[in-house]
Amino acid sequence: MTSLHSLLTVSGLTAAYGRVVALRDVSLDVGEGEIVAILGANGAGKTTLLNAISGVLAPQSGTVTFAGGQIAGMKPWAISRLGMSHVPEGREIFPGLSVEANLGLIDFDGGGPKFALEDVVALFPRLGERLHQLAGSLSGGEQQMLAIGRGLMAAPKLVLFDEPSLGLSPMLSKAVLAAIRGLKERGISVLLVEQNMRAALKIADRGYVLRVGRITAEGSARELAESPDIQHAYLGL
Numbered sequence: 001m002t003s004l005h006s007l008l009t010v011s012g013l014t015a016a017y018g019r020v021v022a023l024r025d026v027s028l029d030v031g032e033g034e035i036v037a038i039l040g041a042n043g044a045g046k047t048t049l050l051n052a053i054s055g056v057l058a059p060q061s062g063t064v065t066f067a068g069g070q071i072a073g074m075k076p077w078a079i080s081r082l083g084m085s086h087v088p089e090g091r092e093i094f095p096g097l098s099v100e101a102n103l104g105l106i107d108f109d110g111g112g113p114k115f116a117l118e119d120v121v122a123l124f125p126r127l128g129e130r131l132h133q134l135a136g137s138l139s140g141g142e143q144q145m146l147a148i149g150r151g152l153m154a155a156p157k158l159v160l161f162d163e164p165s166l167g168l169s170p171m172l173s174k175a176v177l178a179a180i181r182g183l184k185e186r187g188i189s190v191l192l193v194e195q196n197m198r199a200a201l202k203i204a205d206r207g208y209v210l211r212v213g214r215i216t217a218e219g220s221a222r223e224l225a226e227s228p229d230i231q232h233a234y235l236g237l
């Protein structure tokens with residue numbers, strides 16, 4: 001199922017770590033305003049896929065088209081300036097800087113909906129109460145909110161999320177996923193890698209199953225939620 005207005009199109013993407021091929025011939029697309037989930041067991045290649053799209057890892061072959069231009073092989077900073085924010089699993093905030101300073105590090109506009117500091121605080125009120133606190137002293141959930149907030153300050157058209165609910169309490173995880181759903185309402189597209197498959201399929205429009213580096217299934221969130229293939233992928237069979 002290809003969307004009419006594709007924002008991101010990945011075609012035949014292959015990526016490796018030395019001789020270990022972690023992604024083989026992966027093709028997918030994300031339409032404007034869509035939330036697309038990538039589902040797969042541990043080690044399936046989900047993080048590698050996001051890294052190969054955002055430029056953290058240079059792909060061996062394949063093409064990545066974003067907002068009409070070729071980006072495969074470009075540096076991550078150049079890709080983020082085109083309007084793609086990557087919120088990595090490790091969150092990668094600056095622990096020795098305040099929350100406010102972390103949010104203020106972005107000095108460019110990716111061309112998507114604009115977020116000012118007040119908008120990030122409206123989305124995550126907890127951050128508003130901790131603007132002057134060192135980022136390294138935040139709880140895991142607060143750090144995740146900060147990482148998301150910082151990604152939004154770059155006015156992205158597309159946000160890549162790597163397991164945003166990992167390590168969060170069920171309540172915080174729900175809040176983070178609700179915030180991601182809220183991005184769609186503001187016209188931001190999302191590519192979401194999430195361990196919590198049920199939660200991911202609740203907010204996603206469509207999804208792909210990644211198994212040992214290959215896409216083995218794709219469909220609407222509903223189709224995938226009912227598919228035995230998903231259970232297999234999650235059991236790693």
Ligand SMILES: Nc1ncnc2c1ncn2[C@@H]1O[C@H](COP(=O)(O)OP(=O)(O)OP(=O)(O)O)[C@@H](O)[C@H]1O
Binds near residue numbers: 021049
């Ligand atoms: N830096 C690296 N060097 C060598 N192999 C790597 C490296 N990073 C990942 N791999 C391997 O590539 C494969 C895909 O890893 P990746 O982290 O992309 O999977 P994942 O689906 O994100 O897994 P998880 O859910 O456990 O984070 C795995 O077999 C992994 O061991």
